[in-house]
Amino acid sequence: MKALRLLLLVAVVLAVAVPMGASAQEKKQVTLWFHSGQGSERDALDDQITRFNETNGEYEIVPLEVPEGSYNDQVKAAALAGELPCVLDFDGPFIYNYVFSGDLIPIDEYVSDELLADVLPSIIEQGTVNDHLWSLGQFDSGLAIWANRKYLEEAGVRIPEGIEDPWTLDEFNAAMDALAPLVPEDGYVIDFKFNYTGEWYSYAFGPWIRSFGGDTINKETYDTAEGVLNGPEAVAFGEWFQSLFEKGYATATPVDPDADFMEGRVPLSYVGHWMYVPYKEALGDDLVLIPQPDFGHGAVTGMGSWNWGITSSCENPDGAWAFIEWLMQPENVKQMTDGNGAIPSRISVLQADERFAEGGDMYIYYQQLVGGVAVPRAATPAYPAIQTAMSDAINAIARGEDVQAALDAAVDTIDSYIETLNQ
Amino acid sequence: MKTLIRRHFSGRRGRDLLIAWVMGGPAFILLGLFMVWPFIRGLELSTTNQRFDGSQAHRLSPWYANYDRILSVGVVHLPDVPQDVPYRPPRAGWYRSKTEQCKACEAEWSCKISDPQDATCAEQCGAICAEGELIFRWRGKNLDEIGLGKWANYDIARTFSLFGRHYAVVAKDPLFWKGLLNNFYFALVVVPLQSGLALLLALLVNQKLPYVNVFRTLYFSPVVTAMVIIAVVWKFLYNPDFGLINEMIRFVTFGKVKGFGWLQSPQMAMPAIIIMSIWQGVGFQMIIFLAGLQDIPEDLYEASAIDGANLWQQFRYITLPMLRNTTIFVVLTTTILAFRLFDQVNVMTPDGGPNESTATMVWYTIRRGWRQSEVGYASALSVVFVAIVLIVSLIQRSLVRSESALD
Numbered sequence: 001m002k003a004l005r006l007l008l009l010v011a012v013v014l015a016v017a018v019p020m021g022a023s024a025q026e027k028k029q030v031t032l033w034f035h036s037g038q039g040s041e042r043d044a045l046d047d048q049i050t051r052f053n054e055t056n057g058e059y060e061i062v063p064l065e066v067p068e069g070s071y072n073d074q075v076k077a078a079a080l081a082g083e084l085p086c087v088l089d090f091d092g093p094f095i096y097n098y099v100f101s102g103d104l105i106p107i108d109e110y111v112s113d114e115l116l117a118d119v120l121p122s123i124i125e126q127g128t129v130n131d132h133l134w135s136l137g138q139f140d141s142g143l144a145i146w147a148n149r150k151y152l153e154e155a156g157v158r159i160p161e162g163i164e165d166p167w168t169l170d171e172f173n174a175a176m177d178a179l180a181p182l183v184p185e186d187g188y189v190i191d192f193k194f195n196y197t198g199e200w201y202s203y204a205f206g207p208w209i210r211s212f213g214g215d216t217i218n219k220e221t222y223d224t225a226e227g228v229l230n231g232p233e234a235v236a237f238g239e240w241f242q243s244l245f246e247k248g249y250a251t252a253t254p255v256d257p258d259a260d261f262m263e264g265r266v267p268l269s270y271v272g273h274w275m276y277v278p279y280k281e282a283l284g285d286d287l288v289l290i291p292q293p294d295f296g297h298g299a300v301t302g303m304g305s306w307n308w309g310i311t312s313s314c315e316n317p318d319g320a321w322a323f324i325e326w327l328m329q330p331e332n333v334k335q336m337t338d339g340n341g342a343i344p345s346r347i348s349v350l351q352a353d354e355r356f357a358e359g360g361d362m363y364i365y366y367q368q369l370v371g372g373v374a375v376p377r378a379a380t381p382a383y384p385a386i387q388t389a390m391s392d393a394i395n396a397i398a399r400g401e402d403v404q405a406a407l408d409a410a411v412d413t414i415d416s417y418i419e420t421l422n423q
Numbered sequence: 424m425k426t427l428i429r430r431h432f433s434g435r436r437g438r439d440l441l442i443a444w445v446m447g448g449p450a451f452i453l454l455g456l457f458m459v460w461p462f463i464r465g466l467e468l469s470t471t472n473q474r475f476d477g478s479q480a481h482r483l484s485p486w487y488a489n490y491d492r493i494l495s496v497g498v499v500h501l502p503d504v505p506q507d508v509p510y511r512p513p514r515a516g517w518y519r520s521k522t523e524q525c526k527a528c529e530a531e532w533s534c535k536i537s538d539p540q541d542a543t544c545a546e547q548c549g550a551i552c553a554e555g556e557l558i559f560r561w562r563g564k565n566l567d568e569i570g571l572g573k574w575a576n577y578d579i580a581r582t583f584s585l586f587g588r589h590y591a592v593v594a595k596d597p598l599f600w601k602g603l604l605n606n607f608y609f610a611l612v613v614v615p616l617q618s619g620l621a622l623l624l625a626l627l628v629n630q631k632l633p634y635v636n637v638f639r640t641l642y643f644s645p646v647v648t649a650m651v652i653i654a655v656v657w658k659f660l661y662n663p664d665f666g667l668i669n670e671m672i673r674f675v676t677f678g679k680v681k682g683f684g685w686l687q688s689p690q691m692a693m694p695a696i697i698i699m700s701i702w703q704g705v706g707f708q709m710i711i712f713l714a715g716l717q718d719i720p721e722d723l724y725e726a727s728a729i730d731g732a733n734l735w736q737q738f739r740y741i742t743l744p745m746l747r748n749t750t751i752f753v754v755l756t757t758t759i760l761a762f763r764l765f766d767q768v769n770v771m772t773p774d775g776g777p778n779e780s781t782a783t784m785v786w787y788t789i790r791r792g793w794r795q796s797e798v799g800y801a802s803a804l805s806v807v808f809v810a811i812v813l814i815v816s817l818i819q820r821s822l823v824r825s826e827s828a829l830d
Contacts, residue, residue, distance in 0.1 A: 076475035076796045101474075186665075197773055226564060235512075239526075246523050253662050253687065384795055392774045399687045399777050402520040404512040405558055412578060420797055423472045423483070 027060040030319040031085035033075070035068040035306065038274055040339030048335070052326050059319035061087070069198060072384065079103050086314035087323055090135075091199060092126045092304025093377035093387075099129045100381035104309045106132035110321040115328060122369055123345045126304045126376055136324060137307030138333045139342035140374075142273035142365030143204065144301060145190075145290040148283060151267030155179045160291055163367045167293040169240070176249050179267050187265030189249040191257040194398065202390035203302045204270065205241075206377060211295040212237035216386050217378045217414065225389075225414040230407040237295070238393075238403035245398050252398035272302075273365060276341030280361065289364045292373060303374035305342060343369060385417030462809070469803035475796035489803035495595040497577060501559055502569055504589065508557065510537035515565040518558055525552035559591060599804065601779045602787040603811070608693060609700075609783070610761035617701045618753050621708030622746075626738075628709070629716045639713070643706040650703065654770035657699045661685035661771075686771055689778040696767055696781055703767075704760065708753045715749030716742070751823050758819060762812050765789070784808045 032049070036042060042065070049061050064085065066074050072094055078084045084103065098104050111133060116124070120140055127135040152159055155178040160166055167175065179189045193200060206216045214234030217225045228234065244250045254260065261269040262282035268290070269275070279287050292299040308327060310320040326332065330349050337344040337353070343365055344350045351357075356366040368374050378386055389410035396406035432441040469489055473480040483489065504517050512518040521529075521536065528551050529536055534544035536552045561579040566572050580597035583590055594600050628639045645653060660667045669682030685695040723741050732740070743750075765785040768776070775782035775790075788808065792801025 070793075073793050073796070077793075080475045080798070226562070239521075243526065246526065251664065253664065253684075255659065255662060255665055388790070388794060395774050396777070399684075400523065401777060402556070402558055404518070404560065405520070408560065408562065417795060417797075420472065420800065423488075 027056075027058060028316050028319055029062050030059050030087060030314075030316050030323060032061050032063045032087040032089075032323070033066055033078075033085045034063060034089040035071040035091075036065045037068055037306070038340060040277065041336065044332075044336045044339050048327060048332050052323060056322060056326075059316065059322055061323055075103075082313060084311040084313050086311060086316060086320045087308060088311050089306050089308050091306055092137075093202075093379075093383045095127065095135055095307075095309070096129055096379050097381045097383055098309070099134055103311055104134045105312050105314070105317060106134055107136070107310060107321065107324070108133045110325070111136070115325070118346050118348055119328075120343070120345050120347060120350070120369070122303050122374060122376070123307070127307060127309075129379070135307040135309035136328055137305055137345055138327055138336045139305055139340070139345050140303055140369060141203075141305040142301075142343050142362060142368065143207070143271075143303075143374075144292050144364055144368065146261070146269040146271060146275065146279055147288050147290050148261070148264060148267045149286040149288045150264075151179060151182055152288070155182055155267075159288055162364060163291045163299065163371050163373055166291045166299045169293065169295045172293045172295075176244065176247075180247075180249060183267065184265055187260065188251050189266070190244065190268040190270060191254065191261055191266045192250050192398075193254075193257055193269075193271050194252045194395070195254055195257055198391060199387055200391075201394040202377065202387045203272075205394050206386075206390060207292065207300040207302050207375065208241075208295065209234050209237050210300040210375065211292070211297055212240075213297045215378075216390060217380060217382070219378070222378075222380050222382075223418055225386075225411045229389075229393075229414070230404065230411045233297075234407055235403050238397045238407060241394075242397050242400065242403060245400065250398075252395065273341045273343065273362065276362060277339070280341075287361065289362060291364045291368060299368075299373050301368050301374050302377065303369060304376055382414060382418045382421060385414045389413040465802045465805055468799050469806050471799040472797075473799035473802070475798060480799070483799075489800050490807070492595045492800075493599050493803055493807055495577070496580075496600065497574065497593050499571060499574055499577075499591045499593050501582065501589040501591050504557065507539070509539075510552065510555075512558075512560050515560055515562045515569050515571075518560060519552070519555040520558050521552060522555045525555055528552065559589070561591070561593070598775075598779060598782060598787055599784075599807075602782045602784045605693060605779075605781060606762055606764065606783050609697060609764055610758055612697050613701060613761045614754060614757045616697075617705050617757055618708060618750070620701065621705050621753065622712050622750075624705060624709040625712035625716055626742075629713060639710075642709055645703045646706040648703075650766040651770055653699070653703050654767040657767075658686070658771045661695055661699075663687060686781075687777060689776070689780040692772060692776040692780045696764075696771065699771075700764070700767055704757075708757060711753055712746065712749060715746045719745045755816065755819060758815065759812065762808075762815070784811075 034045060045063075049063050053060050072091065075084070075088065075090060075094075075098075079098075079101065088104075090098065095104075119136065122140050123137055124133065126137070126140075127133050147159070149159070151157075152175075155175070157175045157178055158167075158171070176189050183189060193204070202216065209215065209229070212233050214231055214237060215225075215228040218228050245252055257266070257269070258275065258278065260266040262279060269279070292301040308324045310317050310324070314320050328346065330346055333344050333346050333349045334353075336342070337349070341355075341362070343356065343362075344353060350366070354360050355362045357363065377383065380386070392413065393406045393410035396409075397403055431437060470486040471480050471482050485491075502516065508517055508519045510519055510521060525536060525548060528548035529544065532543055532547050534541050534548070536544045536548055538544065559579060559582055563575040563578070566575050574593055577593040577595055578597045580592045580594050580600050583592070592600070624642055628635055628642065661669075663669055663682060663684045666682075666685070668685070672680050672682045683691050686692050719742065723745070724737055727737050727741060763785060764783045768781050768783055768786050769789070772781045775786060784804070785808070788801050788804040791797045791804060
């Protein structure tokens with residue numbers, strides 16, 4: 001009897017609570033997940049969601065912030081559990097894996113030609129798989145070497161004007177040798193951000209391996225990494241990279257590398273656009289961007305960044321698109337990139353931004369992106385394995401392990417993943 | 424139905440039975456919901472190629488394909504080491520890894536040791552470079568070139584030499600075996616060391632001294648701190664350049680010892696994790712031992728003192744036997760906790776450490792199942808892991824049982 005009464009109580013509570021919840025929100029709810037990146041990105045997005053919810057009469061965005069470190073893993077787990085949100089933000093290269101698994105729907109039919117014509121080609125390239133467009137982003141990334149001008153001038157190191165005259169391998173090594181005597185005892189020459197985990201190693205050092213003549217996967221067949229990631233060219237990269245650590249020019253165990261660069265203990269910092277704003281604040285006019293060096297097979301850099309797609313389980317794809325379209329409005333793109341220093345994805349916004357104009361602080365990012373230096377990451381559903389393999393291998397090499405063995409292990413990780421993918 | 428229940432639970436015995444079920448009920452439900460049912464699901468998943476993407480999951484044929492991959496091992500007799508071991512890795516076979524000193528020598532004479540024509544290099548750096556580690560390059564696709572073609576699906580786990588001949592332990596999934604060995608290494612060191620240290624600490628804080636509670640709290644405080652936080656702090660302590668531990672070593676040895684790359688060298692990484700884990704966990708076992716110590720009646724010690732027993736004899740013939748049940752409990756739980764090693768490894772060496780020297784079973788399962796979304800394979804790994812821990816626990820229990828515990 002008691003149990004029955006309890007059951008009745010629960011039923012009554014539910015009956016009262018559910019319609020109340022529904023009546024309070026007449027607008028259709030659209031769920032959204034985003035990675036908690038830097039503060040400036042979060043603030044901009046929060047503001048844009050709030051303004052969307054205030055102005056849009058039909059839909060309401062319900063956001064959920066997920067930690068960046070395991071963001072992709074959580075998305076995959078949610079996909080299996082059927083718990084994916086409507087609007088999903090994800091890092092560029094994972095799109096192939098998501099499309100392969102059927103997690104996304106194409107957005108071609110929604111995008112107007114007018115919008116498409118104003119979006120950077122690199123963003124469209126990143127979002128296009130199997131001749132369909134699946135995602136759009138507010139910004140593209142920039143990757144090159146931030147430098148402290150004072151150090152370079154003191155050491156007599158040449159500062160390249162643009163992407164036409166990048167450092168060569170010999171010039172890079174000479175710069176290292178010239179800078180080494182100038183750094184204080186608790187400093188080092190170049191910061192490689194070894195405090196990062198996850199995607200950084202593939203994004204940052206994949207391009208350098210390509211510039212040496214290797215690659216992270218066989219780009220003709222996409223079914224193995226054998227011979228490209230552990231071939232003589234990649235090994236040459238690894239041995240050179242390892243020598244930077246052996247000579248003490250770089251450290252694999254930094255405590256606070258951001259501060260090391262900002263407080264002048266380190267003259268060079270290899271990192272992406274997201275450090276521009278704090279670096280600029282710290283160094284002012286001494287901050288200078290060095291384009292990606294040409295290690296023998298042309299200068300190569302990474303591209304692609306976080307972007308937005310609509311999941312296949314979404315009940316309100318129209319609402320999801322309304323929000324993505326809102327994000328792509330020029331003023332919202334501008335608000336975002338002003339804060340995080342990334343390259344605006346809308347050409348009109350980009351052209352109006354002085355930082356990317358000739359003579360601007362980040363002109364080199366723009367040049368790299370439109371000048372063919374920037375290359376998308378490997379377009380393969382095996383990308384998660386490439387991420388793991390690169391992170392392991394680069395860390396092992398920096399620690400001083402045998403280069404060939406480290407790269408062989410990376411190939412094994414990627415190849416065995418491809419094998420299970422096709423099982 | 425009602426009468427059946429009434430008949431079953433009537434009388435004194437029946438009431439006891441009812442109470443037993445009611446009292447045990449919540450535990451049975453929770454265990455069933457969160458242990459038994461997931462394990463059954465895991466068994467089922469372990470025979471599939473289930474991934475997080477889910478779309479193309481199907482039962483593998485044969486159904487034990489995952490288990491086959493996990494458990495397949497072999498020992499291979501490797502080709503002899505050639506007279507002149509090349510420094511440039513071959514497609515498959517022996518090569519010598521270049522040490523830091525060797526590379527420095529190369530730079531000094533601007534020569535290449537890997538070039539056999541380079542006489543200067545062989546002369547100047549030959550001896551230094553010959554100290555490099557011998558590595559057997561194992562590439563599945565190139566193995567038939569050296570007559571090992573049938574092992575193409577296997578990878579090398581480790582090499583060893585016996586009577587001057589070189590062998591390799593090969594496995595289809597070498598990381599599993601490395602993780603398993605690391606787990607046993609950790610358990611074999613940690614269980615006796617941590618239990619012994621805990622007993623020692625318990626004896627110390629069992630003294631009737633002023634402020635003894637302060638020490639009890641101090642020793643116990645790491646236990647109540649989250650392991651992840653402790654791991655982050657210790658990662659900084661272990662930093663080779665600026666870490667407190669290396670600073671202390673340099674200070675004590677007047678700079679003679681430069682300190683170690685604690686988490687960066689394959690020999691030191693696991694000991695570093697062991698030290699930190701013992702520091703974190705020892706307080707818990709200390710408290711249990713302390714409870715055991717305080718259960719020992721004071722008159723036993725008084726009687727033995729009258730008989731002329733010294734402190735050591737008291738410890739050996741009163742304290743230890745009286746702590747027997749406590750010790751059994753401590754050793755069993757420490758063993759199981761040791762096999763669960765994951766948090767500190769994942770924070771301090773997220774890639775499994777140098778040469779996978781800190782990779783553990785749980786770490787590896789999470790890497791495959793979570794990071795690479797291979798749920799089916801990870802389920803099979805978990806099943807194997809549970810089986811191994813079960814066997815270890817059963818062996819331990821039977822060893823203890825044979826000497827019949829004191830009540």
